[in-house]
């Protein structure tokens with residue numbers, strides 16, 4: 001009988017050597033004349049264990065990691081195909097505390113199934129949501145999504161059901177479903193993990209959206225920095241199409257819906273939804289004025305649902321298990337779960353999906369295990385490049401959209417970037433302004449020009465050139481950015497800048513002056 | 520003999536007739552492959568860059584002609600997006616992540632090392648023509664930085680020593 005061995009094809013796992021491991025396992029099995037079937041799953045997101053190899057045994061899946069190609073012979077020698085112990089062994093994969101403690105709703109299948117296998121997908125609950133949706137009319141689907149409390153996971157946290165309602169209520173001959181897979185925020189990779197590990201879940205979520213609002217065409221706008229996800233999506237789309245889950249007659253419903261992947265071209269601003277639509281139309285990615293809302297006048301002037309990957313991927317379970325099931329997770333107005341991404345200088349980096357309400361400290365310490373460098377954590381940046389830098393005193397903030405806003409930050413797409421005590425916070429503030437200048441779409445003067453001025457002001461500040469004056473100038477500039485920007489790129493760049501200045505003022509003092517002050 | 524009369528001649532130059540054959544073919548193939556798409560300019564530019572490794576500015580008139588757009592529109596799009604190249608790169612492109620999560624793991628030092636090792640600044644090509652160095656803002660590998668991608672191959676935990684190995688290969 002053949003033994004099934006799982007070796008992830010996830011981009012991070014591959015970057016850490018998973019291809020060589022898969023080849024070595026096949027070669028070693030051939031050499032020993034053992035019947036081994038290698039399945040290329042996605043990643044479960046415990047990246048510090050990647051490449052994480054799993055063996056399907058009579059007692060479930062047993063994990064080994066991080067496995068390098070040079071470990072493969074010794075793994076065979078100690079009988080890993082039968083789940084025997086080894087220095088790299090972790091026992092049953094589900095019992096690894098990092099994974100065991102999570103509440104996986106949206107990312108439940110990531111790392112578990114073969115992402116290209118429709119049969120595997122369906123055997124693990126896939127397409128149950130679409131089946132449930134097919135029994136409902138559009139308005140009822142929208143109501144279920146509204147009742148679930150699901151809010152957009154791309155950053156702005158707008159209630160998904162309300163957006164869909166607008167598109168449903170707008171009469172038009174053509175409507176579109178657009179998935180925002182631009183995932184530009186540093187420190188985030190949940191979209192990528194899902195697209196590589198469970199792409200059919202995204203396709204199912206978009207299909208439900210199409211049924212709900214009456215759309216027939218969908219686009220996935222994928223950043224071109226994700227070639228692995230691109231391949232995974234195209235394979236999954238072909239599988240879904242081949243089985244009649246996409247095309248002229250979706251799952252025998254008589255309704256048409258199909259999806260095309262479009263690649264971005266390295267512009268952060270194209271993650272902003274109106275810029276994204278411009279880009280999809282083949283134009284420069286310049287932000288549009290709102291109104292009109294994309295829900296009313298979106299892609300090619302037609303009503304368009306634009307949602308993040310994780311938003312769409314959360315919809316199937318809402319339909320399959322009911323709005324209440326999903327809504328019962330979470331806290332306050334933040335319902336359900338958030339796939340958090342632990343990134344940067346962190347010992348156990350990866351994806352942690354938890355119900356809202358868990359504290360930053362639990363994530364950083366219990367899951368993350370502190371820094372990778374072993375030094376104290378000095379700052380974290382939550383919510384991408386436009387998020388605030390927070391010191392340790394804020395680590396008891398619960399994961400909750402409103403709590404983060406109240407604390408002067410934002411949760412955004414759920415990325416947490418960890419810095420140890422060697423970080424120079426003035427350099428981080430400077431980088432935030434530099435990034436704004438590089439990625440500005442050019443429409444507003446403060447964002448286009450002011451950001452570069454800001455870099456110069458920080459340079460003068462750090463050089464000790466009339467510091468009080470420079471600081472006043474920097475605050476003034478930030479004020480102009482906050483109030484004179486059409487979108488959040490210019491509008492929120494002051495968050496990382498001013499939070500760094502507020503919580504770490506000592507880093508903005510010229511080293512000589514700091515030394516003099518300290519002596 | 521009568522005086523010479525001024526003759527007016529309209530020279531009709533076929534767009535793209537001045538292009539090297541490979542560039543012309545790349546544009547026409549790209550346009551053909553994307554013909555049925557709505558808003559096809561980005562897919563066309565991608566397809567050209569996939570074939571040539573850059574989008575020669577002299578190809579703009581042909582792209583514009585084929586897609587029924589103005590040259591200004593094509594040029595505007597081509598120059599807006601960081602990924603599209605208007606200069607020919609080296610044999611490989613190194614996309615080095617500069618974003619925060621990688622900064623937290625040593626990307627600033629790696630960037631300085633890479634520039635020194637290749638003898639270039641960002642967007643430059645090493646003297647041997649092998650590598651072009653480009654900045655990139657996140658590769659989705661943020662738990663295992665510093666990250667870089669050589670062509671389409673992603674690498675994690677890239678130390679300066681590992682960088683030297685990668686570019687020596």
Ligand SMILES: Cc1cc2nc3c(=O)[nH]c(=O)nc-3n(C[C@H](O)[C@H](O)[C@H](O)COP(=O)(O)O)c2cc1C
Pocket residue numbers: 151152153154155156157158180181182183184185268269270271272273274306307308309311312487488489
């Ligand atoms: C500068 C900027 C960049 C953004 N980048 C992304 C992105 O990469 N991915 C994303 O889903 N949303 C991004 N957004 C948010 C989108 O504009 C939009 O709110 C989102 O796609 C809506 O989907 P959701 O409701 O499912 O979150 C960005 C917004 C701004 C202002």
Ligand code: SF4
Pocket residue numbers: 269287439440441442443444445447448485486487488489490491
């Ligand atoms: S704030 Fe910046 S990115 Fe946003 S619309 Fe204005 S110029 Fe463009």
Ligand code: FES
Pocket residue numbers: 186187188616617618619620621622656657658659660661664666
């Ligand atoms: S910040 Fe470098 S890969 Fe995300």
